Structures are given as C-alpha cells and as structure tokens.
Amino acid sequence: DTAVSQTPKYLVTQMGNDKSIKCEQNLGHDTMYWYKQDSKKFLKIMFSYNNKELIINETVPNRFSPKSPDKAHLNLHINSLELGDSAVYFCASSQGQPYGYTFGSGTRLTVV
Amino acid sequence: AQSVTQLDSQVPVFEEAPVELRCNYSSSVSVYLFWYVQYPNQGLQLLLKYLSGSTLVKGINGFEAEFNKSQTSFHLRKPSVHISDTAEYFCAVSFTGGGNKLTFGTGTQLKVEL
Numbered sequence: 001d002t003a004v005s006q007t008p009k010y011l012v013t014q015m016g017n018d019k020s021i022k023c024e025q026n027l028g029h030d031t032m033y034w035y036k037q038d039s040k041k042f043l044k045i046m047f048s049y050n051n052k053e054l055i056i057n058e059t060v061p062n063r064f065s066p067k068s069p070d071k072a073h074l075n076l077h078i079n080s081l082e083l084g085d086s087a088v089y090f091c092a093s094s095q096g097q098p099y100g101y102t103f104g105s106g107t108r109l110t111v112v
Numbered sequence: 113a114q115s116v117t118q119l120d121s122q123v124p125v126f127e128e129a130p131v132e133l134r135c136n137y138s139s140s141v142s143v144y145l146f147w148y149v150q151y152p153n154q155g156l157q158l159l160l161k162y163l164s165g166s167t168l169v170k171g172i173n174g175f176e177a178e179f180n181k182s183q184t185s186f187h188l189r190k191p192s193v194h195i196s197d198t199a200e201y202f203c204a205v206s207f208t209g210g211g212n213k214l215t216f217g218t219g220t221q222l223k224v225e226l
Binding site: 040042044097100 | 219
C-alpha cells in the first residue's frame with residue numbers, strides 16, 4: 001500500500017508541450033511538497049501546500065503551476081516545456097515540523 | 113545565512129570497512145537534522161533523524177549519526193558497510209520557524225567495493 005504515489009514514473013515529451021504530474025498520499029498528512037532533482041542530484045524545493053493552501057513558492061518559472069484539490073493530492077502542471085525542465089520531480093508529504101518527509105518514487109521528465 | 117554542506121561528493125570504501133559521511137550546517141536558529149538515502153532510480157528513504165535529546169541517533173540498516181552542536185555537524189557512520197549500501201546519501205536540515213522546509217545538502221555518493 002504505497003504511502004506517496006506519483007504518476008507517471010517516466011515522461012518523455014517534446015519542447016513546447018504541456019504536461020501534468022500527479023501525486024497522492026494516503027498518510028493523512030496535511031502538508032505536501034514538490035522537489036526538483038537535477039542531473040547532479042541536487043534537490044531543490046519548488047512548492048509546498050498545507051491543507052490545500054500554498055505556503056512555499058520558491059523561485060520557479062510561472063510555467064509551473066501546482067494544484068491541490070484536497071489535502072491528499074498535489075498535482076504539478078507544466079506549460080511550454082523546455083529542455084532545462086528535464087529532471088526528476090519528487091512529491092513528498094509531512095505531518096509538519098519537526099517531522100521529516102515521506103517521498104514518492106519520483107517522475108523522470110525528459111524533454112526532447 | 114542558513115545552509116547545509118556535504119563536503120564529500122564521493123566516498124569509495126571496501127566492503128566491511130567503516131565509513132563516515134560528513135554533514136555540516138550553518139544556522140542562527142535551532143535545527144532538526146535528517147539523513148536520507150537514495151538507491152539508484154528510486155525515491156528518498158529516511159535513514160534517521162535528530163529532533164532533540166540524545167545526540168547519538170540510531171537509524172535503519174545499521175547507520176547512526178551524532179549531532180555536535182559546537183561543531184554544527186551531523187556526521188553519518190556505519191561500522192561495517194555492505195555492497196548493498198551503495199547509494200546516494202543526503203543530509204537535510206529543517207530550521208525552526210522555516211515552515212518545515214527541508215534544505216538538502218548536495219549529496220554524497222557512497223560506493224562500496226569488493
């Protein structure tokens with residue numbers, strides 16, 4: 001029974017397309033996150049939602065738009081994809097500070 | 113400024129040898145500290161965490177870490193590594209008042225060789 005699940009696991013698309021990544025958690029956590037992991041494995045936070053409310057919005061191009069229909073779901077929509085968007089995107093959830101995160105298995109996005 | 117540093121990008125070690133992966137942080141406020149492991153093509157898994165209390169923290173898979181406030185460090189150790197420990201290890205810090213945002217170090221690739 002997967003705690004944090006992301007779909008799809010792999011996504012290959014052409015430049016200029018629009019795509020979405022979905023995330024769901026069944027842990028009852030109030031807070032969810034999107035992180036981007038680049039080719040050098042560096043992890044950077046993009047967004048955080050607490051009970052459907054956006055609380056962290058790092059410096060991310062506005063082509064990226066998160067949406068949280070309820071506290072168990074956090075989706076990421078990306079418009080006009082660029083080559084530099086190629087990365088692994090991780091969804092995570094948390095009970096809140098000081099607890100750590102539970103991560104999904106990631107979505108590997110490749111823009112060609 | 114608040115930050116976390118993993119000085120070693122790669123650590124090669126022979127099987128059954130001990131290993132230490134270093135993590136240092138910089139902060140003017142209290143912190144919570146974590147180590148995560150990422151196996152190839154997988155997500156991140158929590159190894160252990162320091163929230164308060166005893167400075168020696170034991171985690172899964174035989175790993176442990178020691179919080180040293182004076183040296184602002186949280187180094188990860190294992191007395192005897194196995195081939196299956198080959199993975200990327202990330203130190204992460206949550207700063208009090210920071211909204212539970214986890215700031216990750218740049219990672220250390222542990223490569224265990226026969």
